[in-house]
Amino acid sequence: MTIRARLTLVYGGLFLAAGIVLLGVTYVLVSARLSGQRVTSFTRSPTTPPDVVFTEAPEPGGILKEGQFIQNAQQDVLGSLLTQGSVALVVVGAASVAFGWLLAGRLLQPLHRMTETARRIAEAPAADRGLHERIALSGPNDEVKQLADTFDVMLERLDHSFDGQRRFIANASHELRTPLTLNRALLEVAVHRRNASSEVLQLGETLLEINARHERLIDGLLMLARTEPEVVDASFVDLADIVEHVCARLPQGPVTVRTEAGEAPTSGDPVLLERLVQNLVENGVRHNVPEGGRLHVATRTLPDGSASLVVSNTGPVVPRYEVPSLFEPFRRLNAQRLASPGAGLGLSIVRSTARAHNGDVRAEPREGGGLTVTVTLPCGPAS
Template sequence: MRPRTYARWPRSTRLALPRRVTLRARLTLVYSALFLVAGVVLLGATYVLFNQQINRSTVKVVAQRPSPDTDSDATVRQNDVVFRDGQPIAIDDVEKWMREQQQQLHDAATTSMLTQGGIALGVVGLAAAGFGWLIAGRVLSPLHRVTETARRIAQAPAADRVLHERIALRGRHDEVRDLADTFDAMIGRLDRSFEGQRRFIANASHELRTPLTLSRALVEIAMNRKAASADVRQLGDSLLDIHARHENLIDGLLVLATSENEVVDPRPVDLADVVTHVAAMTRAEAAAAGVTVQQAAAEAVTSGNALLIERVVHNLVENGIRHNRGPAGWVRVTSRIVAGGRVQVEVTNTGQSIQPHEVPALFEPFHRRAGNRQVTGRGAGLGLSIVRSVVRNHGGGVDAEPRDGGGLVVTVTLPAFADHGSAGTTGAGEAATICPRML
């Protein structure tokens, strides 16, 4: 079975990757670690100094000689040392006893210092981590604005339609402010570039319509003269075909420029009506090419611009007719509801074999496949580019894959209309107020 290759342009193509430790958490960990290291060093230095100081100290022992009235039978000897509690100790054992007492005092003091110091260090360390988390969040809050703005632009149905948005960060002029200002400047240049490109396409297309219309009128007048010879009429037919191709190109550029604009006042559109209408419109052309148009129109309501959605289906069906294999060829167009609150239109056609790596290039403007059997000259090479642009702007995606045995399978996925009863559904009758041309 032929491997599948997809040319998908969904609203967001970003894969869900495992979330790493945030910068705020890393800053908090670094700050807390530095604080703990500094605290441990300070506690260690205190321990060393305390240890040195306590080793210099001595145990003071209060000794006394036997009192004059001490009984001669008393156990206290002349050379014994007597503590305040009356406990005697031999003078020879005093040094050993003092060392033992000094060691016990040293151990108790150092243990108490380390225990209490460790507890204090832990409590203060937790407090420092909390303050570090709050401070890091406050410092990084401008970066969150930069990230959210960039994410809204990247995930918008038509990304260049929100390029007018700016971060406009206020406050101190620091590194984060420089980043936000640089981002705003970059988005501004992109916005002006896209807007200038759309304006140029629209203006150039409108300006080219007038001379083409005038030229067509002159050719038709020359052809309709009584004195026109057969050669003149044949030349006129050729010129009219060239004019038709140029007009289709201009229309395609206008639609392409229009499809980049935000959808204003979207209405519910039943894809079943669109499929039925497009199939009826294209059957005559398909019959002339020896191709059969098949349809399976199931109710599938989406929301958007009815004219542009019909243009999508029309371009896909006529693309399948133009690039078919002639007699015994067919084009099948289907509408359906799929899981996840989506609806689909699928157009399948027979035709030449297409390699998987060629599929993405089919959606590029003015693309021509090597060995393409394009004999009509009516197409301007913008049909699939318009499909991609319109579907993108409606929040959908386009999948394309080679068909086993030759041809192509193109699936358009759009968001389903949420409430069928809130507005009248726009069918093919309303959508067909203009007839999409072959692009």
């Protein structure tokens, strides 16, 4: 039972209980008052008609009349008091219940406003998407307003915390890029020297590979920091063009890539969407079987107008319970962090980019091994 219904029952129950007590007290007082009155003795003369009732004794020496008529009148008064009082109590009680329902709704309106704000924040596609909202409740400084103000302060601190985290990741990534670029340049100079020994060449290639992995990690962190907020400057994009462009740049390898680039118009940032497709395609190629691997990339427009991108590949068997963890940063399937060639941010960037475009991404294991990743984005403007 809701708080509004409980408050209404409390209001109505208290009113009815008070009304019943008041009616009972009134009945007792009136009954005691009537019972305490002295019944007047009536006398009548022999010539007085028997149907005449006297309120006073007309003459002394007459016969005594019982006060049965007055007692009956008293009982009628008490009966009318109970009957009419009960009817009035029921009518006024129903009105009080209706009024209590309206009053409870009015009093609980600020709580409904707080609940709606909290629900919008909780249902936001990204964890920090709705933290900029505030309740900003106006009115007297009562307990409800103090609760709303405290909730606003909490939201403000969380918003600042998420903003600070994004700025820290972006600044740290930019600061780490400079020494990595310098290291790569020095290693390339050392490796390409004419008198470099085989040991130096082997060590240089290993360090260059480690440096390249660190650069991919930094680029992934920058991409995550960039794609957290919602895309503001969106333009018309066809996912089919992006798929054809990305797949055309893939080097020849043991994985057979097949594309079905149907029209899939959407609206968003072309650079971010290209990175989304590139991450899915590269993951499909990297996490595949050593020989005879296949990768299928398809785009199409769904019946509701949304743009769909499906990337399916062969590869190792993926347990269904491990699929959600693959979208977390630095999480890989049955791979050590240092042994994996990737940075562990590919699918995390895909999810963040899809959410930034108000889209969705989901993955399903394939029978026999591999994964099928489906990205759904809102329909774009008419071209």
